[in-house]
Amino acid sequence: MKEREGKIRLVKVKLKGLKKYFGKVKAVDDISLEINPGEFVVLLGPSGCGKTTLLRCVSGLEVVTTGKVFFDEDDVTYLSPKDRNISMVFQNYAIWPHMTVNNNIGFPLRIKRYSQKEIEKRVNWAAELLGIDNLLDRYPVQLSGGQRQRVAVARAIVMEPKVLLMDEPLSNLDALLRVRMRAEIRKLQENLKVTTIYVTHDQVEAMTMGNRIAVLNQGILQQFGSSEEIYHNPVNTFVAGFIGSPQMNFIEVEIVSQGKELFLKTKGLEVSLLDKYKDKVSKLSGKRKYILGVRPEHIYVSGRAQTDKVAATKGKVYFAELLRSDTVLHLEKEFGFLVVKAPGDLKIKEGKEIEILVDLLRIHLFDKDTGKAIF
Amino acid sequence: MKRQKTPMVLKIKQVITIIIVGLIVIWFLTPLVLITISAFASPSDYYQIDKVIPTHFTLSQFKSLFFELEAWKAILTSIKVAVVTMLLSFVIGLPAGYALSRYIFPGKNFLKLLILATRMFPLMILAIPLLIIFMRMGVSDSIWGTSLAHTAMVLPMIILISSSILSGVSVDYEEAAMIFGLSRIQAFFKITLPLALPGLAASAIFAFIISWNEVFVATILTLTNRTLPAHILKTAMASPDYFKFTGGFIMAIPAMVFIFFVRRHLVTMWGISLK
Incomplete structure (x- = not known):
């Protein structure tokens, strides 16, 4: 891959108390974020969570209700999009149908009145980078979806923008192509080192691509952190449930103390707490309700556990999803279904009762009313 | 279950459609054709009562x-x-x-x-x-x-x-x-x-x-x-x-x-x- 020319400008993006209301709908509600220079940040959330609106506020296509947007120390909150020195990749490409690929990619340069020679050089550079240099004379209708997406990305990087914005750029591609483009875009960003904000509702995209992930729900920032933090230490039930597939098991439990030991207990399951969790739990009021969260991949089928710090229980297999790479078991329990992700080579018949082991190190506890994580 | 249409029925339907479309086209085009013919007809032909379609045309x-x-x-x-x-x-x-x-x-x-x-x-x-x-x-x-x-x-x-x-x-x-x-x-x-x-x-x-x-x-x-x-x-x-x-x-x-x-x-x- 060719190195990009000229000096690299890395820009820090800072959002301060950003709000965007559409009438009474709070699309973005008081979001503050600091994105480091050259960082790849993913805005992740279900549809309608405000992630695209937030991106459009950064781009200037949407005027914020209150709050500020900074690029480095420059306040760009009310700057029009054309003056922000940004670029964007749209969900449905938005490459102009009445222009050739060449003109599409070169458009930002021509607007900024670059010399013909410079335009040609940069267009070729971007086209080569995306592997579309043989398509320069074609019109968008003559291109496949994947090729159009590449044109859109080439157009976005040709200007060497301060900030690169991507609005679900891969959601219109088929599954195979999506995986490939995922890797390509990530590599491209690593090479260009341009500060990037990437919107997606796909957690796999978010986990694999972002340096950090901002999880949004109903216009509110839930958690901002690395994929590791978000997976292992979700701050509330929303993040815990949204990240991970199959979804985390949520079980309503009571806190019971017996001598020095503390237990999380419900009918059909009793989980003893390790010492490191005891402090946090002993302070809690016994009157409130709590939710135990445990991911399906952290429940093992008996004999397959890699740790001895486990809580054992039994359950009848109601349904087994044989994915061959894994087997997802749905067990009937007193409190509902318990989902377990077991190895794919496991041969388990539906209707059979099996023993399972809950990993004590990987459990989470949430306050039922607020949804907030206790640990 | 609905009865399937036989080729014969489909054929008849097609013919009926063509007839209806034809009638509509004639309805709209007849005045146009008449206007065009009469516009170029020589006055003597136009006033000849037994001549439906004139034979002499003029630009006068x-x-x-x-x-x-x-x-x-x-x-x-x-x-x-x-x-x-x-x-x-x-x-x-x-x-x-x-x-x-x-x-x-x-x-x-x-x-x-x-x-x-x-x-x-x-x-x-x-x-x-x-x-x-x-x-x-x-x-x-x-x-x-x-x-x-x-x-x-x-x-x-x-x-x-x-x-x-x-x-x-x-x-x-x-x-x-x-x-x-x-x-x-x-x-x-x-x-x-x-x-x-x-x-x-x-x-x-x-x-x-x-x-x-x-x-x-x-x-x-x-x-x-x-x-x-x-x-x-x-x-x-x-x-x-x-x-x-x-x-x-x-x-x-x-x-x-x-x-x-x-x-x-x-x-x-x-x-x-x-x-």
């Missing part, structure tokens, strides 16, 4: 209509009026159509209805007051006066049609242009307008034809600067029948040419995309 009534009755002047006036109407209705109608297609604002639907409602009043009622206002303004019996009146008639259609055409151009194209260095107005002219051009051109010709064909207002508002329909109404109606057909034929030509050229775009004009 065209000549006298054009030069002795000075239809060429009227044609020129008509073209001027139609062009001014077209331009005026676009200068006003295009921004309005853009606003309707791109923005959501309170009272939008009501406004749309209101635009259509301007066509609710019969011209007969409006014509006399309009004439008086125009006389006071000093634009009666002029190209401008007629154009203004025609613009008022065409405008609702241009607004609604252009809004539907502009809606067919994805906002993303415009927003992408704004991201990559254009203002909203520049983006409109460089991106949206070229993409909407075929449809807009069709609606422009549509405006032209409406103005070209309009006879009532043109007759009332003018005395000397008459447009073609008004002129024909005045002169040809007092002439022999075959002159009327000649006039009718001249009137019909632009509309027919228009339909041939914009057939394809007419569909998109009403907001249905062929894609």
Whole structure:
């Protein structure tokens, strides 16, 4: 891959108390974020969570209700999009149908009145980078979806923008192509080192691509952190449930103390707490309700556990999803279904009762009313 | 389960469809054919009662209509009026159509209805007051006066049609242009307008034809600067029948040419995309 020319400008993006209301709908509600220079940040959330609106506020296509947007120390909150020195990749490409690929990619340069020679050089550079240099004379209708997406990305990087914005750029591609483009875009960003904000509702995209992930729900920032933090230490039930597939098991439990030991207990399951969790739990009021969260991949089928710090229980297999790479078991329990992700080579018949082991190190506890994580 | 249709039934259905379509086509085309034939028929053939289809044709009534009755002047006036109407209705109608297609604002639907409602009043009622206002303004019996009146008639259609055409151009194209260095107005002219051009051109010709064909207002508002329909109404109606057909034929030509050229775009004009 060719190195990009000229000096690299890395820009820090800072959002301060950003709000965007559409009438009474709070699309973005008081979001503050600091994105480091050259960082790849993913805005992740279900549809309608405000992630695209937030991106459009950064781009200037949407005027914020209150709050500020900074690029480095420059306040760009009310700057029009054309003056922000940004670029964007749209969900449905938005490459102009009445222009050739060449003109599409070169458009930002021509607007900024670059010399013909410079335009040609940069267009070729971007086209080569995306592997579309043989398509320069074609019109968008003559291109496949994947090729159009590449044109859109080439157009976005040709200007060497301060900030690169991507609005679900891969959601219109088929599954195979999506995986490939995922890797390509990530590599491209690593090479260009341009500060990037990437919107997606796909957690796999978010986990694999972002340096950090901002999880949004109903216009509110839930958690901002690395994929590791978000997976292992979700701050509330929303993040815990949204990240991970199959979804985390949520079980309503009571806190019971017996001598020095503390237990999380419900009918059909009793989980003893390790010492490191005891402090946090002993302070809690016994009157409130709590939710135990445990991911399906952290429940093992008996004999397959890699740790001895486990809580054992039994359950009848109601349904087994044989994915061959894994087997997802749905067990009937007193409190509902318990989902377990077991190895794919496991041969388990539906209707059979099996023993399972809950990993004590990987459990989470949430306050039922607020949804907030206790640990 | 529904009974399957046999090939025989399908065949009969097809034949019936063809017959119905044929009847409709004949219904619409017969007058056109009659007008055309009669327009070129020599007067003696035209008045021969036992000759249904004339055999002798002539251009003499065209000549006298054009030069002795000075239809060429009227044609020129008509073209001027139609062009001014077209331009005026676009200068006003295009921004309005853009606003309707791109923005959501309170009272939008009501406004749309209101635009259509301007066509609710019969011209007969409006014509006399309009004439008086125009006389006071000093634009009666002029190209401008007629154009203004025609613009008022065409405008609702241009607004609604252009809004539907502009809606067919994805906002993303415009927003992408704004991201990559254009203002909203520049983006409109460089991106949206070229993409909407075929449809807009069709609606422009549509405006032209409406103005070209309009006879009532043109007759009332003018005395000397008459447009073609008004002129024909005045002169040809007092002439022999075959002159009327000649006039009718001249009137019909632009509309027919228009339909041939914009057939394809007419569909998109009403907001249905062929894609």
